[in-house]
């Protein structure tokens with residue numbers, strides 16, 4: 001398709017390798033067990049956020065640390081529980097899960113400061129301290145974009161179906 005846009009091939013290669021590495025080294029695969037938005041698992045959401053982050057960096061020709069951006073994006077929702085379950089500890093999920101994800105990710109992986117920044121700040125502005133690096137800003141934007149699509153996507157399909 002002529003108008004279709006893609007991240008560059010190098011970015012996709014790093015994404016594929018990084019998914020493999022993180023699944024081997026830690027609990028990324030566990031995210032397949034938890035739903036994030038609609039019918040999307042946390043795992044699918046995280047891979048999509050990494051992909052859209054690559055797309056943003058590529059289209060805007062931004063100089064970014066691809067590896068750190070992808071690792072941070074893949075681990076940004078590494079909270080590892082089902083936030084839909086009725087449990088008092090999940091009530092503040094929106095505010096607390098960034099730090100829970102960071103804590104879990106630090107246990108399983110050696111994170112650099114950009115990766116920590118991406119995970120810790122991805123809920124800006126709900127968590128009020130803004131990101132301090134371009135990679136964290138990109139993932140923060142990509143996350144909001146993906147969350148909106150995943151939440152509204154089924155509704156839009158249903159509306160289209162109803163309209164015939």
Ligand SMILES: [Fe+2]
Pocket residue numbers: 076077097098122123
């Ligand atoms: Fe999140």
Ligand SMILES: [Fe+2]
Pocket residue numbers: 045049076077143147
């Ligand atoms: Fe997210």
